[in-house]
Amino acid sequence: MSNKMHIKMNVNGKDEEFLAEPRELLIYTLRERLNITGPHIGCDTSHCGACTVTIDGKSVKACTMFVAQASGSSVTTIEGIGTPDSLHPLQEAFKEHHGLQCGYCTPGMITRATKLLEENPNPTEEDIRFGMAGNICRCTGYQNIVKSIQAAAVEMSSAKEAAE
Amino acid sequence: MKDEVISRDDRVANLKGMGCSRKRVEDARFTQGKGNYVDDIKLDGMLFGDFVRSPYAHARIKGINAEEALKIPGVLAVLTAEDLAPLGLHWMPTLAGDKQMVLADGKVLFQGQEVAFVVAEDRYAAADGIELVEVDYEELPVIVDPFESLKSDVVLREDLDPNADGAHGPRKHPNHIFTWEAGDKEPTEEVIANADIVAEESMYYHRTHPCPLETCGSVALMDKVNGKLTLWGTFQAPHAIRTIVSLISGIEEHNIRVISPDIGGGFGNKVGAYPGYVCSVVASIVTGRPVKWIEDRMDNLMTTAFARDYWMKGKISATKEGKITGLQCHVTADHGGFDACADPTKFPAGFMNICTGSYDIPTAYLEVDGVYTNKAPGGVSYRCSFRVTEAVYFIERMIEVLAIKLNMDSAELRRINFIKKEQFPYKAALGWEYDSGDYHTAWDKALKTVDYDGLRAEQAQRVEDFKAGKTRKLMGIGLSFFTEIVGAGPVKNCDILGLGMFDSCEIRIHPTGSAIARLGTISQGQGHATTFAQILASEIGLPADSITIEEGDTDTAPYGLGTYGSRSTPVAGAATAMAGRKIRAKAQMIAAYLLEVHDNDVEFDVDRFVVKGAPERFKTMKEIAFAAYNQAIPGLEPGLEAVSYYDPPNMTYPFGAYVCVMDIDVDTGVPEIRRFYALDDCGTRINPMIIEGQVHGGLTEALAVALGQEIAYDDMGNCKTGTLMDFFLPTAWEVPNYETDFTVTPSPHHPIGAKGVGESPHVGGVPCFSNAVQDAFRPFGNTHTNMPHDHWRIWKTANGLGLHD
Numbered sequence: 001m002s003n004k005m006h007i008k009m010n011v012n013g014k015d016e017e018f019l020a021e022p023r024e025l026l027i028y029t030l031r032e033r034l035n036i037t038g039p040h041i042g043c044d045t046s047h048c049g050a051c052t053v054t055i056d057g058k059s060v061k062a063c064t065m066f067v068a069q070a071s072g073s074s075v076t077t078i079e080g081i082g083t084p085d086s087l088h089p090l091q092e093a094f095k096e097h098h099g100l101q102c103g104y105c106t107p108g109m110i111t112r113a114t115k116l117l118e119e120n121p122n123p124t125e126e127d128i129r130f131g132m133a134g135n136i137c138r139c140t141g142y143q144n145i146v147k148s149i150q151a152a153a154v155e156m157s158s159a160k161e162a163a164e
Numbered sequence: 165m166k167d168e169v170i171s172r173d174d175r176v177a178n179l180k181g182m183g184c185s186r187k188r189v190e191d192a193r194f195t196q197g198k199g200n201y202v203d204d205i206k207l208d209g210m211l212f213g214d215f216v217r218s219p220y221a222h223a224r225i226k227g228i229n230a231e232e233a234l235k236i237p238g239v240l241a242v243l244t245a246e247d248l249a250p251l252g253l254h255w256m257p258t259l260a261g262d263k264q265m266v267l268a269d270g271k272v273l274f275q276g277q278e279v280a281f282v283v284a285e286d287r288y289a290a291a292d293g294i295e296l297v298e299v300d301y302e303e304l305p306v307i308v309d310p311f312e313s314l315k316s317d318v319v320l321r322e323d324l325d326p327n328a329d330g331a332h333g334p335r336k337h338p339n340h341i342f343t344w345e346a347g348d349k350e351p352t353e354e355v356i357a358n359a360d361i362v363a364e365e366s367m368y369y370h371r372t373h374p375c376p377l378e379t380c381g382s383v384a385l386m387d388k389v390n391g392k393l394t395l396w397g398t399f400q401a402p403h404a405i406r407t408i409v410s411l412i413s414g415i416e417e418h419n420i421r422v423i424s425p426d427i428g429g430g431f432g433n434k435v436g437a438y439p440g441y442v443c444s445v446v447a448s449i450v451t452g453r454p455v456k457w458i459e460d461r462m463d464n465l466m467t468t469a470f471a472r473d474y475w476m477k478g479k480i481s482a483t484k485e486g487k488i489t490g491l492q493c494h495v496t497a498d499h500g501g502f503d504a505c506a507d508p509t510k511f512p513a514g515f516m517n518i519c520t521g522s523y524d525i526p527t528a529y530l531e532v533d534g535v536y537t538n539k540a541p542g543g544v545s546y547r548c549s550f551r552v553t554e555a556v557y558f559i560e561r562m563i564e565v566l567a568i569k570l571n572m573d574s575a576e577l578r579r580i581n582f583i584k585k586e587q588f589p590y591k592a593a594l595g596w597e598y599d600s601g602d603y604h605t606a607w608d609k610a611l612k613t614v615d616y617d618g619l620r621a622e623q624a625q626r627v628e629d630f631k632a633g634k635t636r637k638l639m640g641i642g643l644s645f646f647t648e649i650v651g652a653g654p655v656k657n658c659d660i661l662g663l664g665m666f667d668s669c670e671i672r673i674h675p676t677g678s679a680i681a682r683l684g685t686i687s688q689g690q691g692h693a694t695t696f697a698q699i700l701a702s703e704i705g706l707p708a709d710s711i712t713i714e715e716g717d718t719d720t721a722p723y724g725l726g727t728y729g730s731r732s733t734p735v736a737g738a739a740t741a742m743a744g745r746k747i748r749a750k751a752q753m754i755a756a757y758l759l760e761v762h763d764n765d766v767e768f769d770v771d772r773f774v775v776k777g778a779p780e781r782f783k784t785m786k787e788i789a790f791a792a793y794n795q796a797i798p799g800l801e802p803g804l805e806a807v808s809y810y811d812p813p814n815m816t817y818p819f820g821a822y823v824c825v826m827d828i829d830v831d832t833g834v835p836e837i838r839r840f841y842a843l844d845d846c847g848t849r850i851n852p853m854i855i856e857g858q859v860h861g862g863l864t865e866a867l868a869v870a871l872g873q874e875i876a877y878d879d880m881g882n883c884k885t886g887t888l889m890d891f892f893l894p895t896a897w898e899v900p901n902y903e904t905d906f907t908v909t910p911s912p913h914h915p916i917g918a919k920g921v922g923e924s925p926h927v928g929g930v931p932c933f934s935n936a937v938q939d940a941f942r943p944f945g946n947t948h949t950n951m952p953h954d955h956w957r958i959w960k961t962a963n964g965l966g967l968h969d
Contacts, residue, residue: 021288023288024288028287031203031204032206032286035206036197037197037201037203037204038196038197038198039197040201040203040377040378040428041203042377042378042379042428042461043461043887043888044460044461044462044887045461045887045888045889047887047888047889047893048377048888048893050377077197078195078196078197079196079197082196084192084196087195087196091195091196094191094195095187095188095191095192095195096187098187098188098853098854098856098857100191100194100195101429101689101690101691101857101861102376102377102378102426102427102428102429102688102689103190103191103193103194103195103199103426103428103689104199104201104376104377104378104428104429104689105377106194106195106199107194107197110195128896129896129897129899130896130897132895132896133895133896133897134895135895135896136377136888136893136895137377137896138375138376138377138429138431138861138865138893139429139689139857139861140857140860140861140864141860141861141862141863141864141899141902142860142864142895142896142899143860143899143901143902144857144860145896146896
C-alpha cells in the first residue's frame with residue numbers, strides 16, 4: 001500500500017498538497033483528510049449525488065473519483081459556495097421554500113444546482129427536474145427543491161439584470 | 165410603554181406560534197454544509213471497524229482464520245463470536261423478544277450476516293483486512309419462502325427449543341415464530357358464510373427497505389479512566405438504546421451517554437439495535453480507542469431493517485347493497501432469520517389490527533403467523549406506525565375487489581361504509597377506539613375537487629378509444645381513504661422491552677426571557693427544532709425565535725422513547741404543551757404578585773398576563789421570566805422550569821382522502837402520473853409549510869414502494885437489490901407535483917388537538933398509486949395484481965389481459 005502519489009489541488013480557493021494512495025477516493029480526501037464534511041456519502045455508486053462537488057466547472061460525484069484523477073484541479077464544495085454573512089441565492093431559496101428536511105442531500109443538491117443555473121440560467125421546471133435527476137432526496141419529494149431552484153434562478157437573473 | 169402600541173395581532177405574529185409557516189431554524193447549518201452527522205464525527209485516535217459478511221444465506225461456520233488479516237498494517241483486531249462470548253455479547257436481544265447473533269455463532273442465517281468485525285486505523289485498512297479473513301463455510305439448504313419454511317424439515321434456528329413457546333406464545337413448527345389473533349373468529353366466519361356477497365383476494369405486500377440517504381452508523385468511546393461510555397449513532401430512540409446497551413453490557417446506565425447527532429433520514433431504519441453498534445462499543449473497550457462503524461449502502465439494504473414482506477389473504481362480505489358485514493384476514497409474515505421487528509411488545513404484528521380501516525365493519529377477525537426464513541431480519545415500520553401501511557393497503561385493496569364483485573363504484577362503496585362523524589369515539593371490531601373523524605366531509609371535498617364524475621366519464625371514453633384503436637394509453641383513477649393509528653402510545657398497552665411509550669419535555673426559562681426545551685424524541689428531518697418551539701411559543705408567550713429545542717443527548721434530555729410511528733407530535737408534542745402549561749401556571753402566580761392582585765385575577769393573553777377587566781395592567785412573559793430570578797416571592801421557589809412526562813390516554817387517528825390519476829402505456833408499461841390530490845386531516849396544524857413538506861415526501865416514498873422499490877431474493881437467498889442500481893429511489897424526473905389539501909378534526913384528548921402527519925402520506929399513498937394501476941386494467945377484467953408495479957410487471961399485466969394481441 002505504498003506507492004503514494006503526489007497530489008496538488010485547490011479546494012474552495014485554498015491550495016492543498018499531500019501524498020495519497022492511488023486508490024484514495026476524492027470523497028474521503030475531502031471528508032477525512034481535509035475535514036470538509038459538507039459533501040456526504042449516500043450510495044458509493046454515483047447514484048445519489050450526496051457527494052456532488054464541482055471540479056473545473058463540472059458537477060462531479062466525489063464518491064467514484066480517485067483523488068489522483070482530481071490532481072491539478074480546482075474543487076468547489078458546499079463550503080465554497082457562499083458564507084454565513086453572504087449566502088448564495090440558492091442557499092437562501094432552499095431555506096425560504098422548504099427545499100430540505102434531513103439536510104443530508106442538501107450540500108450535493110445545492111452544489112449541483114449552482115452548476116445547473118450556470119448551464120441554464122432560466123430553466124423550465126422540466127429542465128430543473130432533468131438537470132437534478134442525478135441527485136436523490138428521500139425526504140422532500142423534490143417539489144420544494146424545484147421551487148427553490150426556480151426562485152433562485154429568478155433572483156439571480158434579476159440581480160444580474162440590475163448589475164448590467 | 166412601548167408594548168402598548170403593538171396590536172394584539174402583531175403580538176401573536178411576533179411569537180411565530182402554532183399555525184404559522186415558520187421557516188426552519190435547522191436550515192442554516194444544512195444549507196452551508198455544517199450539519200453534524202455521525203460520519204462527520206472525528207475523534208483523536210479514532211479507529212474504523214467493518215464487518216466480514218456472509219456470502220451465503222444459510223451455512224455452518226466451520227472455522228474463521230484471521231491470521232493473514234492481522235498482518236495487514238493498520239489492522240488492530242479481528243473480533244469473532246468467540247471473542248464476544250465471554251462477555252455474553254455474541255448474541256443480543258431484539259425488540260421483538262427474540263435474540264439475534266451479533267457475530268455469527270456457528271452458523272449464518274442470511275446473506276450479509278455479520279461474521280467478524282475488523283478493527284483498523286482507517287476504512288481502507290479495514291477493507292484490506294476483511295479481504296483476508298478466511299471463513300470456512302459449509303452450505304446448508306436455503307429457505308426464502310415462508311410457506312415452504314413452515315413445511316420444511318430444515319430447522320433454521322437451532323438455538324431455539326422447538327417445543328418451547330416463543331416470546332408471543334406457542335410455536336407450531338421449528339421455523340414458526342408466533343400466531344397473533346385479534347377479533348372473533350367464529351362469528352366472523354359465520355357472517356361471511358351466510359353473506360349475500362363475499363369477495364376474496366390474496367395479496368403480497370413485497371419486502372422493501374426504508375433506505376434513508378444516510379446509512380446507519382455509530383462511534384463508541386469507552387473512557388476507561390472515568391468508566392464512561394459515550395456512544396454517538398443514528399438512533400431514532402437514543403434513550404432506549406442507552407437502556408439496551410446498559411442491559412446487555414452490564415455498564416451502569418449513568419455511565420453511558422448516548423447521543424444522536426443530526427440524522428440523515430430514518431423512516432424506521434434507525435429504530436432497532438444493530439450488531440454494528442454493539443461491535444463498535446466492544447471494539448472501543450478492547451482497544452481503548454474510539455471506534456467508528458458506518459454501513460455502506462449495500463450493508464444497509466442487505467442487512468439492517470427491511471420492511472413489509474406480508475402475504476395477506478382476505479375475505480370481505482357485504483349485503484347486495486354494498487353494506488360491509490364482515491372482514492377476515494390471514495397474514496403469513498416473513499420475518500427473516502431473527503425476529504427483530506420493531507413493534508410494541510404486545511403487538512408482534514404491529515397495529516395490523518387497524519385493518520378494518522375507515523369503515524364501520526361490525527365483525528372481523530385477523531390472524532398473523534410469523535415465520536423464520538433465510539432472509540435479513542428487520543420488519544420495521546417504514547414511514548408508518550407499526551404495520552399500518554400493510555393494514556391500509558389490505559383494506560383499500562379489499563374495498564376495490566369488493567366493488568368489482570358488486571359491480572359498484574368504489575368511491576360510493578367507501579362512502580356508504582365510512583364510520584359516521586357521530587359514531588366517534590368509535591370502537592372498532594378489532595379493538596381500537598378511534599378518537600375522532602369526519603370522513604364523509606373529507607371524501608366529498610376530495611371527490612369534488614378532482615371532479616370525480618368527470619374523471620370517470622373521461623376514463624370511459626378512453627376505454628372506448630382504446631378498443632377502437634385510437635390510443636394505446638389507459639387511464640387509471642386511484643382512490644384511497646385511510647385512517648392511521650399513531651402516537652404510541654398509552655403505557656397501559658404499549659411498551660418496548662418493558663419501557664412504557666410515554667414521552668417527555670423539560671423547559672428552562674432564562675432570566676432574559678428566552679428558553680431551552682429538551683425532549684425525549686429526535687428529529688431526522690421533521691423539523692422538531694422549528695415546530696416544538698412553535699407549540700411552546702403559543703403556550704408560554706415567548707417568541708419561538710427565543711426558544712432553543714434540543715434532543716438526542718441522553719445526559720441532558722429527559723427520558724423518552726424516540727421518534728418513529730408519527731409519535732413525536734402526539735406524545736412529545738403533548739408533553740411540550742403540558743410542560744408549557746406548568747410554566748404558565750407559575751408565571752401566573754409571579755404576575756399576580758408583581759401586579760399585586762390575587763392569582764385568579766390575572767389571565768393569560770398571548771405573551772402576557774393581564775389583570776382581568778384592566779388590560780392596561782399587565783406583565784409580559786419576558787418581565788415575568790426576569791422576576792422569577794430576581795424577586796423573592798413569598799411561597800414560591802426562584803427559577804422558572806418545568807418537566808412533563810406524558811402518557812397519552814389514547815392513540816391519535818389522522819386520516820385522509822387521496823386521488824391519483826394515471827395514464828398507462830400498455831406497450832411499454834410506463835405509468836405517467838397526471839395528477840395526485842392529497843387531503844390530510846392531522847387535527848390541529850402546527851406548521852402548514854412543514855406539513856406540506858411531509859406530505860410531499862411521504863407520497864414520494866409511497867410512489868417508490870408502489871411502483872418499483874423492492875428487496876428481492878433469488879432461490880439461493882442472494883439479495884438481488886443491494887445497490888441503488890437495482891433498488892428504486894425516485895428522482896426529480898419521476899416524481900409529479902402533488903396538490904395538498906386539508907380538513908381539521910382536532911384530537912379530543914390531545915392537549916393541542918394535534919394528531920401527527922409524517923407517515924400518513926405513505927400509508928395512504930401506497931394503496932392510492934397501486935389502485936390507480938389496477939383501476940386502469942379493471943375494464944379488461946383485472947381484479948388484483950401484486951406490487952411493485954414496475955414497468956415490466958405492468959407490461960405483463962397488460963399482456964396477460966390480452967391487450968397486446
